[in-house]
Amino acid sequence: MSKDDKILKEFTSKEYEHGWSVDFDVDQAPKGLNEDIIKLISSKKEEPKWLLDWRLKAFEHFKKMSEPEWSNLNIPKIDYQDISYYSAPKKKKMLKSMDEVDPELIETFEKLGISLLEQKRLSGVAVDAVIDSVSIGTTFKDKLSELGIIFCSFSEAVKEYPELVKKHLGKVIPAKDNYFACLNSAVFSDGSFCYIPKGVRCPMELSTYFRINASNTGQFERTLIVADEGSYVSYLEGCTAPMRDENQLHAAVVEIHAEKDAEVKYSTVQNWYPGDKNGKGGIYNFVTKRGICNGSNSKISWTQVETGSAITWKYPSCILRGDNSVGEFYSVAVTNNYQQADTGTKMIHIGKNTKSKIISKGISAGHSHNSYRGHVNVLKRAKNSRNFSQCDSLLLGNKCGAHTFPYIDIENKSSMVEHEATTSKIGEDQIFYCLQRGIDEENAIALIVNGYAKEVLKQLPMEFSVEAQKLLSLTLEGSVG
Amino acid sequence: MLEIKNLHASIDDTKILKGLNLSVSAGEVHAIMGPNGSGKSTLASVIAGREDYDVTDGEINFGGSELSDLGPDERAREGIFLAFQYPVEIPGVSTTNFMKTAVNQVREANGEKPLDAVQFLKLMKEKMKLVNIKQELLSRSINEGFSGGEKKRNEIFQMAMLEPKLAILDETDSGLDIDALKIVSNGVNALKSNENATVVVTHYQRLLDYIVPDFVHVLMDGKIVKSGDKNLALELEEKGYDWIKVKN
Numbered sequence: 026m027s028k029d030d031k032i033l034k035e036f037t038s039k040e041y042e043h044g045w046s047v048d049f050d051v052d053q054a055p056k057g058l059n060e061d062i063i064k065l066i067s068s069k070k071e072e073p074k075w076l077l078d079w080r081l082k083a084f085e086h087f088k089k090m091s092e093p094e095w096s097n098l099n100i101p102k103i104d105y106q107d108i109s110y111y112s113a114p115k116k117k118k119m120l121k122s123m124d125e126v127d128p129e130l131i132e133t134f135e136k137l138g139i140s141l142l143e144q145k146r147l148s149g150v151a152v153d154a155v156i157d158s159v160s161i162g163t164t165f166k167d168k169l170s171e172l173g174i175i176f177c178s179f180s181e182a183v184k185e186y187p188e189l190v191k192k193h194l195g196k197v198i199p200a201k202d203n204y205f206a207c208l209n210s211a212v213f214s215d216g217s218f219c220y221i222p223k224g225v226r227c228p229m230e231l232s233t234y235f236r237i238n239a240s241n242t243g244q245f246e247r248t249l250i251v252a253d254e255g256s257y258v259s260y261l262e263g264c265t266a267p268m269r270d271e272n273q274l275h276a277a278v279v280e281i282h283a284e285k286d287a288e289v290k291y292s293t294v295q296n297w298y299p300g301d302k303n304g305k306g307g308i309y310n311f312v313t314k315r316g317i318c319n320g321s322n323s324k325i326s327w328t329q330v331e332t333g334s335a336i337t338w339k340y341p342s343c344i345l346r347g348d349n350s351v352g353e354f355y356s357v358a359v360t361n362n363y364q365q366a367d368t369g370t371k372m373i374h375i376g377k378n379t380k381s382k383i384i385s386k387g388i389s390a391g392h393s394h395n396s397y398r399g400h401v402n403v404l405k406r407a408k409n410s411r412n413f414s415q416c417d418s419l420l421l422g423n424k425c426g427a428h429t430f431p432y433i434d435i436e437n438k439s440s441m442v443e444h445e446a447t448t449s450k451i452g453e454d455q456i457f458y459c460l461q462r463g464i465d466e467e468n469a470i471a472l473i474v475n476g477y478a479k480e481v482l483k484q485l486p487m488e489f490s491v492e493a494q495k496l497l498s499l500t501l502e503g504s505v506g
Numbered sequence: 507m508l509e510i511k512n513l514h515a516s517i518d519d520t521k522i523l524k525g526l527n528l529s530v531s532a533g534e535v536h537a538i539m540g541p542n543g544s545g546k547s548t549l550a551s552v553i554a555g556r557e558d559y560d561v562t563d564g565e566i567n568f569g570g571s572e573l574s575d576l577g578p579d580e581r582a583r584e585g586i587f588l589a590f591q592y593p594v595e596i597p598g599v600s601t602t603n604f605m606k607t608a609v610n611q612v613r614e615a616n617g618e619k620p621l622d623a624v625q626f627l628k629l630m631k632e633k634m635k636l637v638n639i640k641q642e643l644l645s646r647s648i649n650e651g652f653s654g655g656e657k658k659r660n661e662i663f664q665m666a667m668l669e670p671k672l673a674i675l676d677e678t679d680s681g682l683d684i685d686a687l688k689i690v691s692n693g694v695n696a697l698k699s700n701e702n703a704t705v706v707v708t709h710y711q712r713l714l715d716y717i718v719p720d721f722v723h724v725l726m727d728g729k730i731v732k733s734g735d736k737n738l739a740l741e742l743e744e745k746g747y748d749w750i751k752v753k754n
Contacts, residue, residue, distance in 0.1 A: 452594070455596050458590065458593070461587075461590075463612040464579060466579070472607055476596055
């Protein structure tokens with residue numbers, strides 16, 4: 026077994042075998058997608074009628090839709106009836122604080138390197154953890170609530186802050202937006218909710234960890250972030266899943282609202298199980314992420330490091346509605362073995378003097394395919410807007426593919442759009458230079474790739490940046506030679 | 507230390523080295539001189555283990571082990587260092603980070619503990635003085651946007667960090683003005699000891715005014731055709747390579 030397999034195993038399956046699926050009592054819905062299941066999910070979550078109606082309406086529409094076929098992905102047929110749409114570790118009672126969280130669970134998270142307690146103690150990051158479908162516990166709640174910041178599970182938000190949820194849910198990503206978002210709208214189970222009140226600068230990173238645990242389940246989480254006028258928040262999202270032979274579906278939705286002068290930084294390190302060396306198993310990751318810069322001078326910045334999943338379909342986007350608003354997208358997407366990624370962004374310029382920046386670094390190895398797909402759309406009234414896009418692709422080996430699909434529409438004459446793209450192969454000269462200094466090939470590639478992705482990695486908060494660098498090396502180990 | 511016997515090497519079926527012999531002992535400085543295309547840089551690359559070259563015959567023995575069984579990284583960890591004629595750029599990777607990875611991997615191979623950040627910085631500070639290199643340069647992406655002189659100083663800095671047994675300087679003088687040449691030479695001289703050896707590959711005698719060789723070898727058409735002491739270099743400078751060609 027190669028080193029990366031070993032480390033991957035350490036990360037995922039080993040703890041899983043000895044850990045929680047034995048100890049946890051899991052509450053799982055029968056397989057299948059129909060109105061009864063949606064009603065079941067809604068009733069499990071003790072949801073109000075308006076939300077159930079919203080779900081059912083989404084489902085009605087979903088039945089009329091078909092899977093998108095425009096991506097540069099080869100997606101095997103998914104049997105939506107063969108998936109369980111709800112799975113939860115059985116809770117004995119409502120959790121009031123982290124101290125009440127099942128110690129087994131905390132231990133498992135610690136093994137995964139996602140220590141809630143440790144993070145709580147050392148870095149002051151507030152964490153919400155979602156396993157399968159249910160949010161397990163949110164740390165630091167008291168401290169945040171002193172500032173009026175709400176950071177809790179989505180289901181809790183529906184109960185405690187229904188008006189806030191009702192006002193923003195589905196406003197950036199309507200239920201009918203696309204096939205997977207529509208599915209999510211019908212069956213989403215949990216996720217995180219975050220509200221930063223006017224003028225408040227969130228003093229710590231807010232973080233959500235998602236994990237798919239049970240087999241044959243899909244995970245459909247929904248995250249909603251609302252940054253009120255003049256507020257600031259940095260939000261982190263991490264994802265892991267155990268190794269499984271069968272493919273599992275993940276279709277999440279993330280919506281962000283940034284009001285006047287508000288700033289939201291959203292960072293993701295996605296490490297869903299990518300499948301084995303022969304392309305067996307792995308997560309299908311179909312995610313819709315979109316933010317709206319609603320007020321003037323607002324800013325939304327997406328940073329993503331995508332190393333996992335068998336298939337990634339994901340375009341974190343910004344609608345720049347407020348004048349002078351700013352949208353940013355920084356992405357590193359790594360594919361190895363038989364992974365496929367089709368990822369990028371949309372920047373929709375509506376307000377005047379709006380600016381957007383796209384930095385995309387694709388790295389392909391093995392037999393994988395990696396596509397950047399981007400759309401920059403400057404509308405007529407978005408006078409004096411600017412976009413800068415840079416899309417670089419790095420190829421390791423000669424069986425992989427890198428593809429770039431930039432779409433640019435500009436409807437006025439005062440705006441400026443720049444697009445730069447490069448494709449390069451990792452240089453033999455560079456590798457030899459490293460080797461000659463005593464660095465072995467694996468480390469040489471890790472060094473070169475991390476250097477290549479540095480512009481994006483440096484956007485990540487410190488703890489995440491270290492994790493991301495490790496992941497990049499891990500994903501590419503054994504990919505050359 | 508280094509024993510090369512009847513070395514034949516080619517690239518893409520073009521024969522470049524055609525039966526080269528060379529013996530280098532600890533404490534010695536050897537200069538390899540020769541006209542363009544004589545195989546000087548090939549020799550440096552072959553010793554370092556560059557895979558573009560095929561060794562078709564002969565042997566290279568270093569410190570008792572046969573090098574042909576070792577990859578370039580293993581050779582480096584055995585103590586062979588090549589100062590590149592054209593140092594390579596690696597965007598986003600600082601010299602500091604590059605060296606930290608290298609030094610610790612070499613230490614690990616020798617059964618030593620890796621240096622922590624404090625120890626590493628201390629070592630770096632010490633070695634920086636040797637070649638008069640600034641911290642700011644070491645924090646930048648390695649060799650990216652460096653001047654010719656900065657690149658070569660950076661090579662010697664890396665050599666100082668790694669403390670090799672055998673250092674091969676491939677045309678280290680090319681592209682250097684006289685001040686940079688002095689700095690680089692001083693660095694190389696300061697690193698000399700009874701335990702290590704230096705092979706200087708060069709075109710011109712100029713460098714040898716500063717790094718004084720014990721032996722000078724003339725390489726022509728893939729073979730060493732003449733060896734002598736430092737006076738041979740002076741003679742070559744005066745009479746040109748044709749002098750040797752005619753004699754042959």
